[in-house]
Amino acid sequence: MGGASAALDYDAELMFRVKEGDGTSFALLLEKHRVSVIHFLYRMVQNHAIAEELGQEVFLRVYRARSSYEPTAKFTTWLFRIATHLALNWLRDGRNERAQERIDDDSVDMPARQISDRNPSVEQRMLYDVKLEEVRRAVAALPEKQRAAVLMHKYEEMEYSQIAKVLSCSESAIKSLLFRAYETLRARLAHMA
């Protein structure tokens, strides 16, 4: 808890320095949060190029808002609220068309292999690809808010309270949301045991 508070203070302190015109502090914030923001966006929109474009917009908005910055919440809460807002807008703007393109086109966005063997066999690679595609489709099939909550909870390891603030709902609503989302995912991916 002390560590989390210290992290909160550090990010807020950096942002205050950015407010005063310190570009180095902005670079430090970017370095610290760039990967998590873009990875979150990637899993939300399932397109690497779009994720980076949205990621650029997130940090641009942070920079633009520097003069009026007040730490009313954790910096990461604010950051992910912007990211979620942009991702949800992007998804709603092109829901049908982009979803189909995303799922069909797996040639560009395949991530690095997570196979310990440096020379995976063809069979291992095929199994990995099939598994990955199933996971992506299962997450993409979730309602957008459930998807955002799962990604923040699972991959960003955020607490319920923070996810609730990002999504502007109560903590109990988030717990219920996550429970339903995981129930759906468990049913869909149970065969992967």
Next chain:
Amino acid sequence: MEEVMNCPIETQENAETLLAYCAGKLEPGAEVILETHIKACPQCRAFCEGQGTLWKALDVWEAPAVSADFDRRLYGRIEAEGSLSWWDRLVRPLRPMLIRPVLLRPTFAVAAACVIVTAGFLLESPNRVGTVSPQGPAAEVIEVEQVERALDDLEMLREFSLVSMPETTAVKSM
């Protein structure tokens, strides 16, 4: 003396305890109590097995590395914004609405009205608040030029909106 806990699934309370346990984030004391319960509860056992399978499946999904030139592109955009004219800074908040054409029209009309009112004010009012005016006639020339530039930009914006608007669009709210 063993602590007995209510079944999180049956009682619908503290169900997140099971999630935390499956993610390995439960405190050691609570973990021991829950494990004792799980051994005796088929529902919770099935839940944990299913959730464990799900975590492993989700772990397969790694995100690609961030592009090496991400920061360079971002700083390029920041620098470009720093050299924006006052007009571009005025219009920038309206740009996201260009992808929502149905909302553009009233917004565009409001923006156009604001610019016209401002232009009228500048043309008719010799004194501007917040600026240091050079000699009177030169200041008026500068003001007129700025207004003309603003009107040209407004025309360009209108033409751009006509180009970017599709013929048929679904109505969406923001």
